[in-house]
Amino acid sequence: MLKYFDHNATAPLHPAARGAWLEATEMFWQNPGGLHRGGAGAKRKLEECRERVAEVLGCEAWRVVFTSGATESGNAVMHGARLLHPGAPVLFSALEHPCVRHPAMRGGSHACIPCAEDGVVTPGAVRESILRNKPALVSVLAASNETGVLQPWQEIAGVCRAQGVPFHCDAVQWLGRLPAAGMAACDWITASAHKFGGPRGTGFMIVPEDARAAGLLAGGPQENEWRPGTENLPGICGMAAALEICAAQCARADLVEQRLQWREDFSAALRRAIPMATEPGGNVPRLWNTVSLILPRHDQRKWLARLDARGFAVSTGSACSIGSGSTSLVLAAMGIGGDGELNRVLRFSSGWDTEAADWASLAAALPEILTELDSASPARRGVPAALRGFR
Ligand code: PLP
Numbered sequence: 001m002l003k004y005f006d007h008n009a010t011a012p013l014h015p016a017a018r019g020a021w022l023e024a025t026e027m028f029w030q031n032p033g034g035l036h037r038g039g040a041g042a043k044r045k046l047e048e049c050r051e052r053v054a055e056v057l058g059c060e061a062w063r064v065v066f067t068s069g070a071t072e073s074g075n076a077v078m079h080g081a082r083l084l085h086p087g088a089p090v091l092f093s094a095l096e097h098p099c100v101r102h103p104a105m106r107g108g109s110h111a112c113i114p115c116a117e118d119g120v121v122t123p124g125a126v127r128e129s130i131l132r133n134k135p136a137l138v139s140v141l142a143a144s145n146e147t148g149v150l151q152p153w154q155e156i157a158g159v160c161r162a163q164g165v166p167f168h169c170d171a172v173q174w175l176g177r178l179p180a181a182g183m184a185a186c187d188w189i190t191a192s193a194h195k196f197g198g199p200r201g202t203g204f205m206i207v208p209e210d211a212r213a214a215g216l217l218a219g220g221p222q223e224n225e226w227r228p229g230t231e232n233l234p235g236i237c238g239m240a241a242a243l244e245i246c247a248a249q250c251a252r253a254d255l256v257e258q259r260l261q262w263r264e265d266f267s268a269a270l271r272r273a274i275p276m277a278t279e280p281g282g283n284v285p286r287l288w289n290t291v292s293l294i295l296p297r298h299d300q301r302k303w304l305a306r307l308d309a310r311g312f313a314v315s316t317g318s319a320c321s322i323g324s325g326s327t328s329l330v331l332a333a334m335g336i337g338g339d340g341e342l343n344r345v346l347r348f349s350s351g352w353d354t355e356a357a358d359w360a361s362l363a364a365a366l367p368e369i370l371t372e373l374d375s376a377s378p379a380r381r382g383v384p385a386a387l388r389g390f391r
Contacts (some may be wrong), residue, residue, distance in 0.1 A: 001311060002311055002349070003311055003312045003340040003358045003361065003362065004313045004315070004352075004354075005031065005312060005313060005315075005348040005349055005350055005354070005358075005362065006147050006303045006313050006314060006347075006349060007195075007289060007349040007350060007354075008148075008173060008289070008315070008347065008349035009315055009349070010194045010196070010200070011176075011194060011195060011196060011197045011351050012197065012351070012353075013194075013197060013198070013199060013242075014197030014198070014241070014242045014245060015033055016241045016242065016245055017193075017197055017198050017199060017239070017241045017242040018037045018238065019239035019241070020230050020234075020237040020238045020240070020241035021199055021234045021235065021237060021238035022234075023237065024045065024234040024236075024237040024238075025231050025234045027041075028041060028042045028045045028233055028234075028237070029042075029233075029234075031044045031230055032045075032046045032222075032230075033222065033230070037341045038046050040160070040330040041220075042233055043222060045071075045233060045237065046066075046224070046231055046233055046236065047061070047337065048367070049066075049141060049233075049236045049237055050062075050064045050066070050391070052240040052244060053204060053239070053243060055137035055238055055242060056180055056243050056247045057180050057183055057184050057189065057206060058181065058182070058183065058184045059184035059186075059206055060181065060209075061209075062167060062196075062224065063184075063206045063207055063209065064204055064206060065205050065206075065207055065215075065223045065224070065226040065227050066202070066204050066223060066227065066228050066231060066236050067203050067204060068201050068202065068203060068232070068247040068290075069095070069190075069192040069193070069194070069200075069202065069203055070099060070172045070190050070191055070192035070195075070203050071099040071199060072203065072216065073099075073191070073204065073205035074097065074103065074170060074190050075103045075207060075216055075227075076089060076205060076215055076216040076319060077100070077137070077139070077168045077188045077190060077226070078100065078103035078104050078107060078137075078139075078227065079103065079107070079214070079215075079216045080207075080211065080214035080216075081109055081136045081137035081166065081168075082107050082136065082187060082214070083101070083214040084136070084212075084214050085136030085137070087108075087109075087113055088109075088134065088135055088136035088299075089109035089110050089133050089134075089135045089136065089311055090104045090107070090109075090110050090135055090136055090137045090138075090139065090377035091111050091112075091113055091115075091126075091130070091133060091135045091137070091139065092104045092110065092113065092138075092139040092140075092334035092372035093109070093112070093113045093115060093121040093127050093139065093141065093151075094112050094113065094114050094115045094121070094142050094329070095115055095119070095121060095138040095140070095141055095146075095149075095151070095262060095330050095333065095372070096139060096140075096141060096170065097141065097145060097170060097172070098384070099114055100139050100141075100168075100170055101329075104139065105200040105296065105325070107282050111129060111132075111133050111135075113125050113126055113129045113138070113140070114333065115333050115334060116334075117334055117335050118149070118282060118284040118334070119149035119150060119221070119280060119281040119284060119330075119334050120150075120152070120281075120284060121140050121149060121151055121152075121156070123152055123155040123156050123158070126138060126140065126159050127159045127163070128276060130159070130160070130163045130165055131163075131387070135165055136166070137165065137166050137167070137168055137188075138155050138156070138160050138165055138166070138168070138169065139167075139168040139169075139180070140166050140167075140168075140175070141153075141169065141170040141171075141172070142169050142170065142171045142172075142173065142174035142175075142183075143167065143173040143174045143177075143178075143286070143287050143290075144173070144286075144330060145172065145173050145293040146292060146328055146331065147280050147281050147285035147329045147330065147331075147334075148286035148289065148290025148291070148292065148349070149280075149281045149284055149285070149286045150174075150284075150285045150286055150287065151176075152285065153169050153183075153186065154182055154185070155304075156169075157169070157185050157186050157299060158185075159329065159346065161389075166187040166188065166208060166211075167185065167186050167187050167188070167192075168186070168189075169186040169188070169189050170186035170190050171183060171186075171189050171190065171191050171258060172190065172191055172192050172195050173195065173287060173288070173290075175191050175195070175196055175243070175246070176196025176197065176242070176243065176247075176250070177196070177246070177250065177287055177289060178247035178250055178256070178287070178288075179205075179247075179250045179251060180247065180250075183206075184206065185208075186213070188205060188206060188207060189206035189210040190203070190204075190205045190206075191203055191204055191205075193235065193239035193242060193243075194199060196242050196243060196246045197242040197245070197246065197351075198235070198238050198239035198241070198242035198243065199235045199238040199239065199354075201232065201354065202232055202235030202236060202238065202239045203233055203237070203239070205226075206318040207226060207389065211241075213226045214226075215227050217229065219345060223343075228371070230388045232238050241258075241373075246342070250353055254345065255352075256288055259288040259289065259350070259352075259354075260288040262350075262354075262355075262356045262359045263288055263289070263290075263291060263350070263359065264309065264359070264361040265356070265359065265363075266291060266348075266360070266362065266363050267279065268293060269360070269363035269364075270293070270363055270366060273363065273366065273367035274295070274296065274366060274370060276296035277293055277294065277295050277296055277366075278293070278294045279292060279293060279294075280292050280294065280331055280334055280345075281334065283366055289348075289351065289354075290347065290348070290349045290350075291347070291348045291349075292331075292345065292346075292347050292348075293345065293346050293347075293348070294341050294344055294345055295344045295345075295346065295370075296334065296344070296346065296370075297373075297374075297377075298344065298370070298373040298374075298377065299343050299344070300316040300343055300345055300346055301316065302342055302373055303344075303346055303369060303373070304316055304346065305354075305372060306369045306372060306373070307346075307369065310369075312313055312362055312365065314346055314347065314348050315346070315347045315348075315349070316345060316346060316347065317345055317347050327342040327343070328342055328345065331345065348362065369375045
Protein backbone atom coordinates (compact mmCIF):
# COMPACT_ATOMS: atom_id res chain seq x y z
CA MET A 1 0.00 0.00 0.00
CA LEU A 2 1.22 3.50 -0.85
CA LYS A 3 2.58 5.45 2.09
CA TYR A 4 2.39 9.01 0.89
CA PHE A 5 5.02 11.37 2.34
CA ASP A 6 4.91 14.13 -0.25
CA HIS A 7 2.11 16.37 0.99
CA ASN A 8 4.26 19.51 0.62
CA ALA A 9 4.18 18.87 -3.14
CA THR A 10 0.46 18.13 -3.25
CA ALA A 11 -2.17 16.55 -1.03
CA PRO A 12 -4.83 14.04 -2.07
CA LEU A 13 -8.25 15.56 -2.74
CA HIS A 14 -10.30 15.53 0.46
CA PRO A 15 -13.64 13.67 0.05
CA ALA A 16 -15.51 16.77 1.25
CA ALA A 17 -13.72 18.88 -1.39
CA ARG A 18 -14.61 16.32 -4.05
CA GLY A 19 -18.26 16.42 -2.93
CA ALA A 20 -18.36 20.21 -2.97
CA TRP A 21 -16.65 20.29 -6.39
CA LEU A 22 -19.15 17.82 -7.87
CA GLU A 23 -22.11 19.61 -6.37
CA ALA A 24 -20.99 22.95 -7.80
CA THR A 25 -20.27 21.39 -11.19
CA GLU A 26 -23.80 20.02 -11.34
CA MET A 27 -25.81 22.67 -9.51
CA PHE A 28 -23.88 25.93 -9.93
CA TRP A 29 -22.43 25.54 -13.40
CA GLN A 30 -23.73 28.84 -14.68
CA ASN A 31 -21.57 31.93 -14.98
CA PRO A 32 -21.61 33.97 -11.73
CA GLY A 33 -21.60 37.05 -13.95
CA GLY A 34 -24.93 36.06 -15.59
CA LEU A 35 -27.93 38.26 -14.82
CA HIS A 36 -30.42 35.38 -14.93
CA ARG A 37 -31.52 33.22 -12.00
CA GLY A 38 -28.82 30.56 -12.57
CA GLY A 39 -26.10 33.20 -12.69
CA ALA A 40 -27.40 34.79 -9.50
CA GLY A 41 -27.32 31.39 -7.76
CA ALA A 42 -23.72 30.84 -8.85
CA LYS A 43 -22.82 34.34 -7.66
CA ARG A 44 -24.39 33.68 -4.26
CA LYS A 45 -22.40 30.45 -3.95
CA LEU A 46 -19.22 32.28 -4.93
CA GLU A 47 -19.77 34.96 -2.29
CA GLU A 48 -20.64 32.33 0.31
CA CYS A 49 -17.27 30.65 -0.39
CA ARG A 50 -15.53 34.02 -0.06
CA GLU A 51 -17.14 34.51 3.36
CA ARG A 52 -16.05 31.03 4.45
CA VAL A 53 -12.43 31.53 3.39
CA ALA A 54 -12.44 34.98 5.04
CA GLU A 55 -13.81 33.46 8.26
CA VAL A 56 -10.87 31.00 8.42
CA LEU A 57 -8.37 33.79 7.70
CA GLY A 58 -10.09 36.23 10.06
CA CYS A 59 -10.41 39.02 7.51
CA GLU A 60 -13.15 40.86 5.66
CA ALA A 61 -14.58 38.88 2.74
CA TRP A 62 -13.77 41.58 0.18
CA ARG A 63 -10.06 41.05 0.82
CA VAL A 64 -10.28 37.48 -0.57
CA VAL A 65 -9.44 37.26 -4.29
CA PHE A 66 -9.79 33.84 -5.93
CA THR A 67 -7.02 32.84 -8.33
CA SER A 68 -5.66 29.70 -10.00
CA GLY A 69 -3.18 29.01 -7.18
CA ALA A 70 -0.17 30.31 -5.33
CA THR A 71 2.01 30.74 -8.40
CA GLU A 72 -0.45 33.12 -9.97
CA SER A 73 -1.05 34.79 -6.61
CA GLY A 74 2.67 35.27 -5.90
CA ASN A 75 3.22 36.78 -9.36
CA ALA A 76 0.21 39.05 -8.86
CA VAL A 77 1.55 40.32 -5.52
CA MET A 78 4.93 41.18 -7.02
CA HIS A 79 3.28 42.80 -10.02
CA GLY A 80 0.95 44.77 -7.75
CA ALA A 81 3.82 46.00 -5.58
CA ARG A 82 5.71 47.29 -8.61
CA LEU A 83 2.61 48.96 -10.00
CA LEU A 84 1.63 50.61 -6.73
CA HIS A 85 5.18 51.74 -5.84
CA PRO A 86 7.04 52.25 -9.12
CA GLY A 87 10.82 52.31 -8.87
CA ALA A 88 11.08 51.02 -5.31
CA PRO A 89 12.86 47.68 -4.76
CA VAL A 90 11.08 44.57 -3.52
CA LEU A 91 12.62 42.43 -0.78
CA PHE A 92 12.19 38.68 -0.60
CA SER A 93 13.68 36.18 1.80
CA ALA A 94 16.24 33.58 0.81
CA LEU A 95 13.58 30.93 1.48
CA GLU A 96 11.00 32.11 -1.04
CA HIS A 97 9.41 29.81 -3.59
CA PRO A 98 10.29 30.57 -7.25
CA CYS A 99 6.77 31.96 -7.78
CA VAL A 100 7.82 34.89 -5.56
CA ARG A 101 11.57 34.93 -6.10
CA HIS A 102 11.47 34.94 -9.93
CA PRO A 103 8.92 37.70 -10.53
CA ALA A 104 10.66 39.77 -7.84
CA MET A 105 14.00 39.37 -9.61
CA ARG A 106 12.60 39.87 -13.08
CA GLY A 107 10.55 43.00 -12.54
CA GLY A 108 13.13 45.59 -11.40
CA SER A 109 15.27 46.37 -8.41
CA HIS A 110 15.21 43.83 -5.60
CA ALA A 111 17.22 42.45 -2.71
CA CYS A 112 17.28 39.14 -0.88
CA ILE A 113 16.94 38.98 2.92
CA PRO A 114 19.23 36.23 4.24
CA CYS A 115 18.19 33.52 6.67
CA ALA A 116 20.21 32.33 9.64
CA GLU A 117 21.88 28.89 9.63
CA ASP A 118 18.85 27.37 11.31
CA GLY A 119 16.67 28.40 8.35
CA VAL A 120 14.88 31.26 10.13
CA VAL A 121 14.52 34.77 8.71
CA THR A 122 14.79 36.99 11.77
CA PRO A 123 12.75 40.17 12.30
CA GLY A 124 16.10 41.92 12.84
CA ALA A 125 17.34 40.91 9.37
CA VAL A 126 14.09 42.16 7.86
CA ARG A 127 14.33 45.48 9.68
CA GLU A 128 17.94 45.98 8.61
CA SER A 129 17.09 45.24 4.98
CA ILE A 130 14.12 47.64 5.06
CA LEU A 131 16.27 50.46 6.45
CA ARG A 132 18.91 49.83 3.80
CA ASN A 133 16.59 49.46 0.78
CA LYS A 134 13.38 51.49 1.45
CA PRO A 135 11.34 48.84 -0.35
CA ALA A 136 7.88 48.67 -1.94
CA LEU A 137 7.20 45.29 -0.33
CA VAL A 138 8.71 42.61 1.90
CA SER A 139 7.95 38.96 1.17
CA VAL A 140 8.67 36.22 3.73
CA LEU A 141 6.90 32.86 3.67
CA ALA A 142 5.20 31.43 6.77
CA ALA A 143 6.84 27.99 6.68
CA SER A 144 9.50 26.63 4.38
CA ASN A 145 8.26 24.10 1.84
CA GLU A 146 11.69 22.44 1.89
CA THR A 147 12.55 22.22 5.58
CA GLY A 148 9.21 22.97 7.26
CA VAL A 149 11.00 25.58 9.43
CA LEU A 150 8.46 28.05 10.83
CA GLN A 151 9.10 31.72 10.27
CA PRO A 152 8.27 34.48 12.77
CA TRP A 153 5.81 36.04 10.34
CA GLN A 154 3.81 37.68 13.14
CA GLU A 155 6.87 39.65 14.31
CA ILE A 156 7.96 40.34 10.74
CA ALA A 157 4.50 41.75 9.97
CA GLY A 158 4.96 44.03 13.01
CA VAL A 159 8.38 45.22 11.82
CA CYS A 160 6.96 46.00 8.36
CA ARG A 161 3.98 47.84 9.84
CA ALA A 162 6.26 49.92 12.06
CA GLN A 163 8.33 50.88 9.01
CA GLY A 164 5.26 51.53 6.83
CA VAL A 165 6.17 48.80 4.32
CA PRO A 166 3.56 46.34 2.94
CA PHE A 167 4.19 42.72 3.92
CA HIS A 168 3.43 39.63 1.83
CA CYS A 169 3.29 36.23 3.49
CA ASP A 170 3.24 33.11 1.29
CA ALA A 171 1.17 30.90 3.58
CA VAL A 172 1.02 27.89 1.23
CA GLN A 173 2.58 25.39 3.63
CA TRP A 174 1.18 26.87 6.85
CA LEU A 175 -2.51 27.04 5.97
CA GLY A 176 -4.34 23.82 6.63
CA ARG A 177 -1.68 22.66 9.07
CA LEU A 178 -1.51 25.37 11.71
CA PRO A 179 -4.08 27.96 12.86
CA ALA A 180 -4.38 31.05 10.72
CA ALA A 181 -5.07 33.29 13.73
CA GLY A 182 -3.49 36.70 13.30
CA MET A 183 -2.60 36.13 9.67
CA ALA A 184 -5.01 38.79 8.43
CA ALA A 185 -2.55 41.35 9.86
CA CYS A 186 -0.33 40.61 6.84
CA ASP A 187 -1.11 42.95 3.97
CA TRP A 188 -0.93 40.21 1.34
CA ILE A 189 -1.36 36.46 1.84
CA THR A 190 -1.15 33.81 -0.88
CA ALA A 191 -2.28 30.17 -0.87
CA SER A 192 -2.97 27.12 -3.04
CA ALA A 193 -5.92 24.76 -2.48
CA HIS A 194 -4.20 21.51 -3.47
CA LYS A 195 -1.71 21.80 -0.61
CA PHE A 196 -4.50 21.31 1.94
CA GLY A 197 -6.76 18.82 0.15
CA GLY A 198 -8.61 21.14 -2.23
CA PRO A 199 -8.64 20.82 -6.01
CA ARG A 200 -5.63 21.64 -8.18
CA GLY A 201 -5.69 24.94 -10.10
CA THR A 202 -7.46 26.93 -7.38
CA GLY A 203 -6.08 29.33 -4.81
CA PHE A 204 -6.49 32.77 -3.40
CA MET A 205 -4.74 35.90 -2.32
CA ILE A 206 -5.67 38.28 0.47
CA VAL A 207 -5.20 41.84 -0.71
CA PRO A 208 -4.42 44.91 1.42
CA GLU A 209 -7.16 46.98 2.95
CA ASP A 210 -6.03 50.16 1.27
CA ALA A 211 -4.78 49.00 -2.14
CA ARG A 212 -6.60 49.69 -5.36
CA ALA A 213 -6.90 46.78 -7.78
CA ALA A 214 -3.49 46.09 -9.30
CA GLY A 215 -3.90 42.60 -10.72
CA LEU A 216 -1.66 40.66 -13.04
CA LEU A 217 -4.23 40.11 -15.77
CA ALA A 218 -6.33 42.52 -17.78
CA GLY A 219 -9.89 41.58 -18.68
CA GLY A 220 -13.35 41.56 -17.16
CA PRO A 221 -14.51 42.97 -13.83
CA GLN A 222 -14.46 39.70 -11.88
CA GLU A 223 -12.96 39.62 -8.40
CA ASN A 224 -13.27 43.40 -8.10
CA GLU A 225 -10.91 43.67 -11.09
CA TRP A 226 -8.09 42.03 -9.15
CA ARG A 227 -8.44 38.83 -11.17
CA PRO A 228 -10.42 38.92 -14.39
CA GLY A 229 -11.70 35.71 -15.96
CA THR A 230 -14.74 33.51 -15.33
CA GLU A 231 -14.46 32.18 -11.80
CA ASN A 232 -13.62 28.49 -11.26
CA LEU A 233 -16.60 28.02 -8.97
CA PRO A 234 -16.36 24.22 -8.52
CA GLY A 235 -12.68 24.57 -7.60
CA ILE A 236 -13.47 27.42 -5.20
CA CYS A 237 -16.25 25.39 -3.52
CA GLY A 238 -13.86 22.45 -3.12
CA MET A 239 -11.18 24.72 -1.70
CA ALA A 240 -13.53 26.31 0.86
CA ALA A 241 -14.65 22.84 2.03
CA ALA A 242 -11.07 21.55 2.41
CA LEU A 243 -9.90 24.72 4.15
CA GLU A 244 -12.70 24.55 6.72
CA ILE A 245 -12.00 20.91 7.52
CA CYS A 246 -8.27 21.55 7.94
CA ALA A 247 -8.99 24.65 10.04
CA ALA A 248 -11.12 22.53 12.40
CA GLN A 249 -8.25 20.02 12.70
CA CYS A 250 -5.68 22.79 13.27
CA ALA A 251 -7.82 24.20 16.05
CA ARG A 252 -7.46 20.94 17.98
CA ALA A 253 -4.21 21.40 19.91
CA ASP A 254 -4.30 17.70 20.89
CA LEU A 255 -4.26 16.62 17.22
CA VAL A 256 -1.43 19.00 16.32
CA GLU A 257 0.53 17.88 19.39
CA GLN A 258 0.03 14.22 18.50
CA ARG A 259 1.24 14.74 14.90
CA LEU A 260 4.25 16.65 16.22
CA GLN A 261 5.06 13.77 18.56
CA TRP A 262 4.87 11.20 15.75
CA ARG A 263 7.27 13.24 13.69
CA GLU A 264 9.63 13.65 16.66
CA ASP A 265 9.50 9.92 17.38
CA PHE A 266 10.49 9.38 13.75
CA SER A 267 13.45 11.76 14.06
CA ALA A 268 14.56 10.15 17.32
CA ALA A 269 14.36 6.63 15.80
CA LEU A 270 16.41 7.82 12.87
CA ARG A 271 19.05 9.42 15.06
CA ARG A 272 19.51 6.04 16.75
CA ALA A 273 19.56 4.02 13.51
CA ILE A 274 21.57 6.39 11.29
CA PRO A 275 23.44 8.74 13.63
CA MET A 276 25.23 10.53 10.80
CA ALA A 277 21.96 11.67 9.20
CA THR A 278 21.26 15.34 9.98
CA GLU A 279 18.22 17.62 9.81
CA PRO A 280 18.85 21.09 8.34
CA GLY A 281 18.01 23.62 11.02
CA GLY A 282 18.39 21.13 13.87
CA ASN A 283 15.82 21.53 16.63
CA VAL A 284 14.27 24.76 15.42
CA PRO A 285 10.41 24.74 15.40
CA ARG A 286 8.99 23.39 12.18
CA LEU A 287 5.72 22.15 10.69
CA TRP A 288 4.44 18.97 12.32
CA ASN A 289 4.36 17.28 8.94
CA THR A 290 7.85 17.92 7.52
CA VAL A 291 11.24 16.30 7.97
CA SER A 292 14.15 17.23 5.76
CA LEU A 293 17.09 14.90 6.06
CA ILE A 294 20.69 14.88 4.84
CA LEU A 295 21.74 11.25 4.62
CA PRO A 296 25.34 10.23 5.30
CA ARG A 297 25.96 8.72 1.88
CA HIS A 298 24.46 7.57 -1.46
CA ASP A 299 22.70 9.73 -3.99
CA GLN A 300 19.15 10.86 -3.11
CA ARG A 301 17.78 9.29 -6.31
CA LYS A 302 18.95 5.86 -5.18
CA TRP A 303 17.25 6.35 -1.82
CA LEU A 304 14.10 7.57 -3.52
CA ALA A 305 13.96 4.61 -5.92
CA ARG A 306 14.37 2.08 -3.09
CA LEU A 307 11.79 3.81 -0.95
CA ASP A 308 9.44 3.91 -3.94
CA ALA A 309 9.92 0.17 -4.45
CA ARG A 310 8.78 -0.32 -0.84
CA GLY A 311 5.68 1.83 -1.36
CA PHE A 312 6.92 5.12 0.13
CA ALA A 313 6.34 8.27 -1.93
CA VAL A 314 8.92 10.82 -0.76
CA SER A 315 10.70 13.75 -2.32
CA THR A 316 14.26 14.89 -2.85
CA GLY A 317 13.19 18.45 -2.00
CA SER A 318 10.98 21.07 -3.55
CA ALA A 319 9.05 19.78 -6.58
CA CYS A 320 9.90 23.05 -8.32
CA SER A 321 13.67 22.69 -8.14
CA ILE A 322 13.58 19.00 -9.09
CA GLY A 323 12.21 19.48 -12.61
CA SER A 324 14.79 22.15 -13.34
CA GLY A 325 17.61 19.89 -12.18
CA SER A 326 18.89 22.65 -9.89
CA THR A 327 19.91 22.08 -6.29
CA SER A 328 18.24 23.77 -3.36
CA LEU A 329 18.83 27.51 -3.00
CA VAL A 330 17.09 27.31 0.37
CA LEU A 331 19.50 24.77 1.83
CA ALA A 332 22.42 26.63 0.25
CA ALA A 333 21.21 29.80 2.02
CA MET A 334 21.43 27.85 5.29
CA GLY A 335 25.09 27.13 4.58
CA ILE A 336 24.49 23.52 3.53
CA GLY A 337 26.20 22.14 0.47
CA GLY A 338 29.66 20.93 1.40
CA ASP A 339 30.74 17.38 0.61
CA GLY A 340 27.88 16.73 -1.83
CA GLU A 341 25.27 17.22 0.92
CA LEU A 342 22.71 18.69 -1.47
CA ASN A 343 22.67 15.40 -3.41
CA ARG A 344 21.83 13.43 -0.29
CA VAL A 345 18.70 15.28 0.80
CA LEU A 346 15.30 13.67 1.23
CA ARG A 347 12.10 15.41 2.30
CA PHE A 348 9.27 13.59 4.03
CA SER A 349 5.97 15.44 4.39
CA SER A 350 2.89 13.85 5.93
CA GLY A 351 -0.79 14.81 6.03
CA TRP A 352 -3.66 14.61 8.50
CA ASP A 353 -4.37 11.04 7.39
CA THR A 354 -0.80 9.81 7.98
CA GLU A 355 -0.65 7.48 10.98
CA ALA A 356 2.01 6.87 13.63
CA ALA A 357 2.55 3.43 12.04
CA ASP A 358 3.40 5.06 8.69
CA TRP A 359 6.14 7.14 10.32
CA ALA A 360 7.38 4.06 12.20
CA SER A 361 7.58 1.93 9.05
CA LEU A 362 9.47 4.73 7.28
CA ALA A 363 11.91 4.92 10.19
CA ALA A 364 12.43 1.16 9.95
CA ALA A 365 12.88 1.19 6.16
CA LEU A 366 15.64 3.82 6.03
CA PRO A 367 18.40 1.89 7.89
CA GLU A 368 17.50 -1.23 5.90
CA ILE A 369 17.90 0.70 2.68
CA LEU A 370 21.22 2.10 3.89
CA THR A 371 22.44 -1.47 4.38
CA GLU A 372 21.19 -2.44 0.90
CA LEU A 373 22.85 0.56 -0.72
CA ASP A 374 26.09 -0.09 1.16
CA SER A 375 26.06 -3.69 0.01
CA ALA A 376 25.53 -2.58 -3.58
CA SER A 377 28.32 -0.02 -3.34
CA PRO A 378 31.80 -1.35 -4.11
CA ALA A 379 33.39 1.18 -1.75
CA ARG A 380 31.28 0.08 1.24
CA ARG A 381 31.33 -3.67 0.84
CA GLY A 382 33.08 -5.25 3.78
CA VAL A 383 32.36 -2.41 6.23
CA PRO A 384 31.19 -4.06 9.47
CA ALA A 385 27.44 -3.62 10.04
CA ALA A 386 28.05 -1.85 13.38
CA LEU A 387 29.96 0.91 11.62
CA ARG A 388 27.55 1.44 8.73
CA GLY A 389 25.82 4.39 10.33
CA PHE A 390 29.15 6.24 10.33
CA ARG A 391 31.20 7.63 7.50
N1 PLP B 1 4.73 28.72 -2.35
C1 PLP B 1 5.16 27.65 -1.68
C2 PLP B 1 5.80 27.83 -0.34
C3 PLP B 1 5.03 26.37 -2.24
O1 PLP B 1 5.46 25.31 -1.56
C4 PLP B 1 4.41 26.24 -3.51
C5 PLP B 1 4.31 24.93 -4.15
O2 PLP B 1 5.07 24.02 -3.87
C6 PLP B 1 3.96 27.39 -4.16
C7 PLP B 1 4.13 28.62 -3.54
C8 PLP B 1 3.31 27.33 -5.50
O3 PLP B 1 2.08 26.65 -5.45
P1 PLP B 1 1.36 26.18 -6.79
O4 PLP B 1 2.31 25.27 -7.49
O5 PLP B 1 0.14 25.47 -6.32
O6 PLP B 1 1.05 27.38 -7.59
